[in-house]
Structure formats: C-alpha cells, structure tokens
Amino acid sequence: MDDKDRLLLAALRKDARRTLVALARDIGLSRSATQERLDRLLRSGVIRGFTTVEDGPVADGVAAYFLLRHEPGHSCAQLVPKLKRIPGIVAMDAVAGATDMVIRAEAPDIRGIEAVRAAIAGMPGVAEVTTQMVLERFA
Incomplete structure (x- = not known):
C-alpha cells in the first residue's frame, strides 16, 4: 500500500458514495488509474464492499x-x-x-x-x- 492508496482510502472513509471521477481528482490520478487501485484494494481484501476492513492496516493506525x-x-x-x-x-x-x-x-x-x-x-x-x-x- 502506497501514499496514493492511503489517500484513496481516506477519501472513501470521508464519503464512500463519491464518484470515481471525484475520487480520482482528489488523489491526483486519472479515472482509470483510480479504478485499477480500487480493484486491487478490493482483490487484496483491504476494501470489502467499499468499506474499510476493520482488522486491516488502516484500523491499526x-x-x-x-x-x-x-x-x-x-x-x-x-x-x-x-x-x-x-x-x-x-x-x-x-x-x-x-x-x-x-x-x-x-x-x-x-x-x-x-x-x-x-x-x-x-x-x-x-x-x-x-x-x-x-x-x-x-x-
């Protein structure tokens, strides 16, 4: 997980209903790059149904x-x-x-x-x- 992933998670925690375009703009990436990060975070289990995993690294912060x-x-x-x-x-x-x-x-x-x-x-x-x-x- 890098700084852009952390920014993305913070933005989702603030408002998980934001559009992909808005999230991409907030973290300084393209829409497609943001989608790839979301997909990777979903596959790895850091994000489950667009909520942060309670026992993951963010919860232990x-x-x-x-x-x-x-x-x-x-x-x-x-x-x-x-x-x-x-x-x-x-x-x-x-x-x-x-x-x-x-x-x-x-x-x-x-x-x-x-x-x-x-x-x-x-x-x-x-x-x-x-x-x-x-x-x-x-x-």
Whole structure:
C-alpha cells in the first residue's frame, strides 16, 4: 500500500458514495488509474464492499488531536474549507479557550500524522498547532 492508496482510502472513509471521477481528482490520478487501485484494494481484501476492513492496516493506525490557534483577523470558518481537503482529518470542532479549534486526524502511521500536521501548520491564517497523540481509545 502506497501514499496514493492511503489517500484513496481516506477519501472513501470521508464519503464512500463519491464518484470515481471525484475520487480520482482528489488523489491526483486519472479515472482509470483510480479504478485499477480500487480493484486491487478490493482483490487484496483491504476494501470489502467499499468499506474499510476493520482488522486491516488502516484500523491499526494512529490518531492525533491537533489544537489549532488561528491568527488575528482569521476565523475557524475561514480555515474549514481548506482543512476539509487534507486527507486524514476526520473531525473538526471550534472551541472556546486558549485553543480555537480541535482537529482529529487518523493515519496508518506516524508519517501520515506528521503529514497532516505539516499541512495544517503551513496554512495561511494558522498561528500555532499543538499535537496530542492518542494512546488508547475507549469508545
């Protein structure tokens, strides 16, 4: 499984009903190349009926919360459309307090979490990002 496969799986987890053309556009491949990847992931058992396999490598991945502070003059609402384009982000909440937003991300490995963090931190309007790794999930 390579980075394009991970992007494809993340896009499917976000919305498994998207068209093949939309998925291809999101991961930067042609429609036919995306179809070949889907077929291979289906044959290998990573995807079963267009749902991720619960005991597969993605389920055994890592998760993190990113505590984001935006720059003065920016808002969470302005950042959300850009954040939605980052593969791996599964939840975003605006909060009150020292942090403006809490973002949950999931990835197959630490490299994936680092890529999400780098994408968030590099966005215009983001003043600070603090990472909290998930050690154990209870619910």
